[in-house]
Amino acid sequence: MHLTLKQLxxxxxxxxxxxxxxxxxxxxLTQPAVxxxxxxxxxxxxxxxxxxxxxxxxxxDAGLELLHHARLIHQQxxxxxxxxAEMRGLKRGxxxxxxxxxxxxxxxxxxxxxxxxxxxxxxSLDVANRDGLxxxxxxxxxxxxxxxKPPERLPVRAEIFLDNPLVVIAPPGHPxxxxxxxxxxxxxxxxxxxxxxxxxxxxxxxxFLARHDVERPTGMEMNSSEAIKQAVQAGLGLGVVSLHTLExxxxxxxxxxxxxxxxxxxxxxxxxxRRDKRFSAVAQAFHDFVRDEAGALLSRAADDAPAPPSxxxxxxx
Amino acid sequence: MHLTLKQLxxxxxxxxxxxxxxxxxxxxLTQPAVxxxxxxxxxxxxxxxxxxxxxxxxxxDAGLELLHHARLIHQQxxxxxxxxAEMRGLKRGxxxxxxxxxxxxxxxxxxxxxxxxxxxxxxSLDVANRDGLxxxxxxxxxxxxxxxKPPERLPVRAEIFLDNPLVVIAPPGHPxxxxxxxxxxxxxxxxxxxxxxxxxxxxxxxxFLARHDVERPTGMEMNSSEAIKQAVQAGLGLGVVSLHTLExxxxxxxxxxxxxxxxxxxxxxxxxxRRDKRFSAVAQAFHDFVRDEAGALLSRAADDAPAPPSxxxxxxx
DNA sequence: GCCTTCCATAAGCATTATTGATGGTTGCAA
DNA sequence: TTGCAACCATCAATAATGCTTATGGAAGGC
Numbered sequence: 001m002h003l004t005l006k007q008l009x010x011x012x013x014x015x016x017x018x019x020x021x022x023x024x025x026x027x028x029l030t031q032p033a034v035x036x037x038x039x040x041x042x043x044x045x046x047x048x049x050x051x052x053x054x055x056x057x058x059x060x061d062a063g064l065e066l067l068h069h070a071r072l073i074h075q076q077x078x079x080x081x082x083x084x085a086e087m088r089g090l091k092r093g094x095x096x097x098x099x100x101x102x103x104x105x106x107x108x109x110x111x112x113x114x115x116x117x118x119x120x121x122x123x124s125l126d127v128a129n130r131d132g133l134x135x136x137x138x139x140x141x142x143x144x145x146x147x148x149k150p151p152e153r154l155p156v157r158a159e160i161f162l163d164n165p166l167v168v169i170a171p172p173g174h175p176x177x178x179x180x181x182x183x184x185x186x187x188x189x190x191x192x193x194x195x196x197x198x199x200x201x202x203x204x205x206x207x208f209l210a211r212h213d214v215e216r217p218t219g220m221e222m223n224s225s226e227a228i229k230q231a232v233q234a235g236l237g238l239g240v241v242s243l244h245t246l247e248x249x250x251x252x253x254x255x256x257x258x259x260x261x262x263x264x265x266x267x268x269x270x271x272x273x274r275r276d277k278r279f280s281a282v283a284q285a286f287h288d289f290v291r292d293e294a295g296a297l298l299s300r301a302a303d304d305a306p307a308p309p310s311x312x313x314x315x316x317x
Numbered sequence: 318m319h320l321t322l323k324q325l326x327x328x329x330x331x332x333x334x335x336x337x338x339x340x341x342x343x344x345x346l347t348q349p350a351v352x353x354x355x356x357x358x359x360x361x362x363x364x365x366x367x368x369x370x371x372x373x374x375x376x377x378d379a380g381l382e383l384l385h386h387a388r389l390i391h392q393q394x395x396x397x398x399x400x401x402a403e404m405r406g407l408k409r410g411x412x413x414x415x416x417x418x419x420x421x422x423x424x425x426x427x428x429x430x431x432x433x434x435x436x437x438x439x440x441s442l443d444v445a446n447r448d449g450l451x452x453x454x455x456x457x458x459x460x461x462x463x464x465x466k467p468p469e470r471l472p473v474r475a476e477i478f479l480d481n482p483l484v485v486i487a488p489p490g491h492p493x494x495x496x497x498x499x500x501x502x503x504x505x506x507x508x509x510x511x512x513x514x515x516x517x518x519x520x521x522x523x524x525f526l527a528r529h530d531v532e533r534p535t536g537m538e539m540n541s542s543e544a545i546k547q548a549v550q551a552g553l554g555l556g557v558v559s560l561h562t563l564e565x566x567x568x569x570x571x572x573x574x575x576x577x578x579x580x581x582x583x584x585x586x587x588x589x590x591r592r593d594k595r596f597s598a599v600a601q602a603f604h605d606f607v608r609d610e611a612g613a614l615l616s617r618a619a620d621d622a623p624a625p626p627s628x629x630x631x632x633x634x
Numbered sequence: 635g636c637c638t639t640c641c642a643t644a645a646g647c648a649t650t651a652t653t654g655a656t657g658g659t660t661g662c663a664a
Numbered sequence: 665t666t667g668c669a670a671c672c673a674t675c676a677a678t679a680a681t682g683c684t685t686a687t688g689g690a691a692g693g694c
Contacts, residue, residue, distance in 0.1 A: 003394065005322055006682085020641060033683050035642060046405045051457075052641065053593035054691030058457070061411050061597045062404045069397030076393050077320065080386030087379045088363045094378050140368075140375070276370035280378045323651090337672060350652050352673060369672065371660030472691095593691095 005077070007041040008070040010034055011049065015067045018057045091120045093282035098126040098136040099146040102201060102225055103269065105245045106162070106298045107146070113297050114289050121282050130200050137274060143283040144290075145272045148200045155275040161294045165243045165264035166204060167257045169232050174256070176238075182260045184214045191237035192219035193228050201225070205240050208265045229255060240265070244298075322394070324358040325387040327351055328366065332384045335374045358383075407435045410599035415443040415453040416463040419518060419542055420586065422562045423479070423615045424463070430614050431606050438599050447517050454591060460600040462589045465517045472592040476604075478611045482560040482581035483521065484574045486549050491573070493555075499577045501531045508554035509536035510545050518542070522557050525582045546572065557582070561615075 013023035014034060024034040042049050049063035059067060086092045099107050104127065111123060126136065134151045136142040150158035168187065170177050176186065194216070195202040209216050219237050222228045228239040229246075233254050243264060249255040271290055273279075279287060330340035331351060341351040359366050366380035376384060403409045416424050421444065428440060443453065451468050453459040467475035485504065487494050493503065511533070512519040526533050536554050539545045545556040546563075550571050560581060566572040588607055590596075596604060 003322060003398070005320065021639085030684055031641070032643080032685085036682075039642090045401045047401075047598050048595040051593070051595045053457075053591070054640075057641085060595065061599070062401065065400050065404060066397060069393065069400060073390060073393045073397065076386065076390045080383060080390065081320070083382050083386060084362045084364075084379065087382060092382075274370070276368065278365040278368045278377065281364050282378070336670095338670080347653055348672070349654085349674080353651075356673090371671075374672085 003041075003044055005073075007037050007044075008073060010037045011041055012067065012070050012074065014038060014050065014057065015059055015063065015070075020057065086120075087281055090118045090281055090285050093121050093280060095121055095123045095144075095280075095282045095286055096126075096142045097123060097144055097146065097286075098128055098133055098142040100133060100148060100200065101127050101129060102148075102242060102245075103127075103146050105225075105242070106269075106294075109298060110290065110294060113293070114286055117289070118282070118285065130198060133272075137272065140274060140277075143273065143277070143280065144287060147270060147272055148204070148267050150270055150272045156272050157275055157277075158270040158272045159291060160268040160270050161290050162269040162298060164267040164269050166201065166240050166267060167243045167246075167264045168260045169229070169239050169241060169246065169249075169255045170258050171233055171235050172253055172256050174238075174258075176258050177256045180259050182258055184209070184212050184261050187238065187260060188215055188217045190217055192217035193222055193231045193237045193239045194219060195225075195228070196221050196223045199223075201240065201242075204265060204267055208262075212262060242267075320358075320361055322390075324354050324361075325390060327354045328358055328380075329384065329387050329391065331355060331367065331374065332376055332380065332387075337374065404598055407598055407602050408437045410438050410597060412438055412440045412461075412597075412599045412603055413443075413459045414440060414461055414463065414603075415445055415450055415459040417450060417465060417517060418444050418446060419465075419559060419562075420444075420463050422542075422559070423586075423611075426615060427607065427611060430610070431603055434606070435599070435602065447515060450589075454589065457591060457594075460590065460594070460597065461604060464587060464589055465521070465584050467587055467589045473589050474592055474594075475587040475589045476608060477585040477587050478607050479586040479615060481584040481586050483518065483557050483584055484560045484563075484581045485577045486546070486556050486558060486563065486566075486572045487575050488550055488552050489570055489573050491555075491575075493575050494573045497576050499575055501526070501529050501578050504555065504577060505532055505534045507534055509534035510539055510548045510554045510556045511536060512542075512545070513538050513540045516540075518557065518559075521582060521584055525579075529579060559584075 010023065010027060010029075010033075013026055014020055017023040017026065020034045020038070021031045024031045027034070038050065045062060045066060047062050048060050049066060051058045051060055083092075097111075107125070107127075111125065115121065115123065126132070126142065128136065130147070133145050133147045134154070136145055137151065137154050137156055148164065150156055176182055176190070194205065206216060217238070220231065222231055225241045225245050228241055229249060231237065232239040233249075238258070243257070246255060246257070250257070271287060273287075277283075327340065327344060327346075327350075330343055331337055334340040334343065337351045337355070338348045341348045344351070355367065362379060362383060364379050365377050366383060368375045368377055400409075414428075424442070424444075428442065432438065432440065443449070443459065445453065447464070450462050450464045451471070453462055454468065454471050454473055465481065467473055493499055493507070511522065523533060534555075537548065539548055542558045542562050545558055546566060548554065549556040550566070555575070560574070563572060563574070567574070588604060590604075594600075
């Protein structure tokens with residue numbers, strides 16, 4: 001069976017004009033082109049679709065039936081094109097993201113900004129530890145992964161979009177608080193709270209200390225930045241966390257940043273994705289959004305967004 | 318926009334196989350052909366539909382969306398082809414017939430025979446006088462017209478499918494009953510009941526008498542064969558009707574056929590249709606059915622059909 | 635009867651699709 | 665690593681299709 005859309009389109013035009021020549025004009029074709037396409041269509045249908053007499057062109061019963069179907073097909077086709085156009089125009093689509101758990105502190109503002117610009121885009125967000133991030137890349141279950149240090153084994157691309165300075169924190173009354181240019185060696189004398197094994201932050205800290213020939217101070221392990229901050233506030237020791245997570249604690253003077261030599265450890269947030277990835281329109285848009293505007297968006301104070309105490313949000317779809 | 322069904326079909330195949338080469342095989346194409354069609358489709362969609370990596374071919378979000386639409390379109394298409402096939406196969410369709418009122422006596426058997434063979438075909442039957450028949454041809458409101466003498470002014474085709482002998486009838490006790498080879502001139506002495514002006518039968522009788530130089534006997538006018546038969550039975554005069562309408566009256570000896578010289582007037586039943594007519598499948602089937610089987614069907618006694626008193630019919634769809 | 639309108643047909647041309655050959659990439663196994 | 669196999673992209677040549685111009689025939693209007 002060798003039906004073509006062209007045939008159906010021409011057929012519809014003829015059915016509507018009841019005149020080959022007019023139909024041809026309306027399609028910017030010549031009349032013979034119409035004649036031939038109709039003839040082919042009739043051959044495929046196996047019967048006449050029009051009755052031609054000198055006077056007029058009329059649909060046969062079969063033609064009437066086919067016209068009905070042709071219109072339905074036409075309609076379906078337009079819906080398909082509409083859907084494509086909408087996805088191109090980012091009115092719709094799905095975005096699969098995976099983020100390091102430590103990205104928590106800026107992720108909401110990032111996503112909110114993107115969603116505000118593209119309502120209708122559904123985002124599914126996974127928060128995972130480093131293993132989870134790597135799996136997401138391996139299994140292609142995520143369009144973009146937000147993480148720190150990209151995995152070296154996988155064929156991925158990584159783009160820095162935000163600094164992530166790690167600083168040493170202490171409770172306000174700590175002996176080192178207020179001291180300037182604290183040498184690294186000093187740190188080793190104090191108990192130290194670190195992230196669990198496998199954490200990117202911990203690995204970064206250990207690499208950093210090793211590079212500077214400093215033994216890691218003894219201390220507890222905690223499995224989140226929040227827990228570390230709480231522990232430090234409670235006086236259990238020093239800690240290393242991302243500066244950006246300290247906004248409120250610093251403002252309320254619950255914690256202080258120590259001025260340690262060679263700190264902050266400058267790490268970066270990256271968008272990481274498979275080298276063979278072909279971005280969907282939505283993914284591309286998110287990528288560009290983050291690349292171009294993450295810095296500005298995230299450096300603005302958090303009070304910028306929820307400042308007017310209006311109702312929390314529009315109902316989500 | 319330049320979508321083609323070919324593109325959609327190939328797209329579906331690739332989506333299902335997740336492999337260009339396999340998809341190509343399943344469509345009896347080569348792999349490059351598939352590559353190119355998909356590329357075109359992607360250009361028209363304005364975005365990637367597949368993610369290709371060395372390992373596998375995966376649908377993008379847009380691809381998934383398009384696949385959905387492609388399947389709907391495909392489905393519509395198959396319904397259209399199904400409809401065409403059914404009309405070709407005469408499972409469905411409409412047949413518009415117009416018949417001379419005097420065809421009443423055989424029409425039911427004819428239609429019943431056709432309907433039994435093609436259930437699902439709807440027949441709309443108009444019974445009209447000669448003027449009505451001609452109008453039906455002029456306005457193309459009928460596929461086929463069953464009539465006697467075809468109109469000469471219209472560009473029509475006419476095909477004889479049945480004899481229609483007109484005979485002179487009388488009540489059994491009539492003085493002419495039983496006489497052999499009654500000369501035409503004898504008829505003129507008896508009152509004569511004829512069809513109304515405009516009737517084909519009357520015209521035929523008048524042409525016949527004129528050709529034989531016989532003046533038409535005086536008498537009444539009646540507007541149907543049935544009325545004439547009744548009047549003749551009542552002794553109001555002689556009449557001329559189609560032999561085929563007399564089956565029961567002859568069997569019951571309510572009427573007799575006179576053996577008049579040069580009678581019967583041999584007329585014919587014809588299928589008449591516009592010369593430019595392009596038959597629908599149903600119309601063609603009816604035409605062939607009548608041409609090939611009307612004789613056999615109508616010469617069989619009427620008791621042939623309803624003879625076995627079995628359940629009427631299978632439930633219609 | 636002539637002229638116009640309209641569809642069918644045919645030959646030539648332009649466009650498009652398909653093929654076969656080839657190259658690059660990836661994954662797998664020796 | 666190297667070699668191999670599977671797979672998709674690309675290219676040039678060819679096959680197929682569709683379109684156009686030119687022309688013919690039929691029907692209707694004047």
